[in-house]
Amino acid sequence: MPSPVVQFQILSKTPDETAKFYSTLFGWTVDPNNPLGYRRVDTGSKQGIQGGIWPAPPQSPNFVQLFVGVDDVKSAAKRAEDLGAKMIIPPTVLPEGDEMAVLLDPQGMSFALMRQASS
Amino acid sequence: MVHQQDILGLFLNGARDPLTVLRAEHQRAQDQQIECALQQCDSILLFSGKHTTQVCPQTGNLSTRAHFRGKQVPRFQEQTSCPPPRLTLPLVQMAFRERLSRELESRRKKNPRYSQRALAAFLGADHSTLSQILRGTRAVPVRSIRLWSARLGISQEEAALYIAAEHTPDTQTAERQHQLRQWTAEAISVVNEPAHWEIVRLSRTPEFRPDCRWIARRIDATVDDVNLALSRLLRLRLLQIKESGQWKDLTGIAKLTERAFRKLALARVRELAAK
Numbered sequence: 001m002p003s004p005v006v007q008f009q010i011l012s013k014t015p016d017e018t019a020k021f022y023s024t025l026f027g028w029t030v031d032p033n034n035p036l037g038y039r040r041v042d043t044g045s046k047q048g049i050q051g052g053i054w055p056a057p058p059q060s061p062n063f064v065q066l067f068v069g070v071d072d073v074k075s076a077a078k079r080a081e082d083l084g085a086k087m088i089i090p091p092t093v094l095p096e097g098d099e100m101a102v103l104l105d106p107q108g109m110s111f112a113l114m115r116q117a118s119s
Numbered sequence: 120m121v122h123q124q125d126i127l128g129l130f131l132n133g134a135r136d137p138l139t140v141l142r143a144e145h146q147r148a149q150d151q152q153i154e155c156a157l158q159q160c161d162s163i164l165l166f167s168g169k170h171t172t173q174v175c176p177q178t179g180n181l182s183t184r185a186h187f188r189g190k191q192v193p194r195f196q197e198q199t200s201c202p203p204p205r206l207t208l209p210l211v212q213m214a215f216r217e218r219l220s221r222e223l224e225s226r227r228k229k230n231p232r233y234s235q236r237a238l239a240a241f242l243g244a245d246h247s248t249l250s251q252i253l254r255g256t257r258a259v260p261v262r263s264i265r266l267w268s269a270r271l272g273i274s275q276e277e278a279a280l281y282i283a284a285e286h287t288p289d290t291q292t293a294e295r296q297h298q299l300r301q302w303t304a305e306a307i308s309v310v311n312e313p314a315h316w317e318i319v320r321l322s323r324t325p326e327f328r329p330d331c332r333w334i335a336r337r338i339d340a341t342v343d344d345v346n347l348a349l350s351r352l353l354r355l356r357l358l359q360i361k362e363s364g365q366w367k368d369l370t371g372i373a374k375l376t377e378r379a380f381r382k383l384a385l386a387r388v389r390e391l392a393a394k
Contacts, residue, residue, distance in 0.1 A: 015343060035330040037342035055343040057351075059304035086394075089353045093362045095329055 003076075006069035006114055008041075008051035012062045015039060015053045035095035067100065067114040076113045077101045215259050215281040216252050222271060223253070242267045259285055302392035305351060309384040314340050314348035316377045319358060322366045323375070329366050355387045 012018035019030040019039050029042040030053065039053035056062055070076040073091045081087060084106035091101040097117030104110050219238070226233040235253065239246035244263065251257035261282050268278035288296060309315050317338040321327050328334075331345045338345070352358035359367045372379050 037331040055347050059301055092360045
């Protein structure tokens with residue numbers, strides 16, 4: 001089964017400023033009105049993927065995570081660990097039904113697995 | 120910064136284990152030497168295209184601002200949260216001891232009987248010291264790099280590069296330092312920011328709502344603070360969001376107090392840091 005990148009996530013130490021910058025620059029819509037208060041980004045285009053902005057801890061630099069769509073987050077996470085990835089946030093169901101896990105790949109880069117509730 | 124890391128290393132190694140994770144006392148002295156070198160003359164200029172790119176030896180941050188002696192220019196902004204320094208030019212990867220080894224090889228090609236003692240005499244160094252340096256069992260003092268560079272006809276700029284390379288942590292050490300900073304920051308956040316404890320406490324109450332905006336209002340915090348705390352609680356396996364949407368406290372402590380929560384949270388940080 002293909003595993004496309006379904007979402008991007010910007011982790012920012014100043015998420016409001018990041019939201020303002022990109023929405024001003026590109027006309028993105030940023031909507032935090034959901035139970036997590038997650039700043040959902042709608043680029044306004046059918047091309048590419050949509051994303052979100054999450055607060056980064058103060059000791060981290062700002063960075064971007066890719067969310068890869070999978071059918072089974074737990075299995076995919078286990079496969080990733082078998083390949084040397086490290087679990088950061090175990091499979092977790094989010095308030096609106098999406099399921100995700102965050103891992104570090106063997107080279108130390110974080111990425112997320114996502115099963116969207118709509119899929 | 121090193122001193123703080125030593126203390127934090129003690130924390131991460133456990134109260135009963137006095138071993139420091141990071142540098143010994145002599146390394147602090149070397150850090151001071153680096154500071155002096157940077158203040159005096161050690162601008163490392165990497166020519167890339169039409170502008171010069173400068174590397175901060177301590178942080179590896181790049182800046183396109185020139186930094187010449189005598190000019191009022193902004194200092195590098197040390198970002199304690201930045202990634203470990205990664206100096207990537209071939210010259211930089213060649214430590215001064217390798218430069219000395221090449222010099223010795225070069226002289227031996229011209230005269231097969233040329234000895235380490237002869238090189239030591241040329242440099243004005245003790246031959247035993249030079250031998251230890253070439254074997255990698257002894258660090259090269261900054262003053263020796265300067266002095267020997269002058270004798271070998273190495274430019275001041277190149278000598279500055281060797282000084283920085285010699286005293287920049289190797290990749291493994293730098294990565295470990297970075298990890299320690301990360302984990303220490305996690306621990307400090309858990310201890311100092313009440314949102315972590317408050318979220319777990321609230322999750323046990325009948326009126327709890329799994330809504331970060333509601334939690335933020337209840338504990339008088341921002342939604343971002345709640346989100347950061349939630350991320351940490353999930354990372355530390357202190358909280359779980361179940362498929363039903365219920366938030367489950369994973370502390371396993373029946374009578375949960377703030378003190379008990381902090382103790383468990385710190386223990387969890389140490390466990391994960393040790394991995």
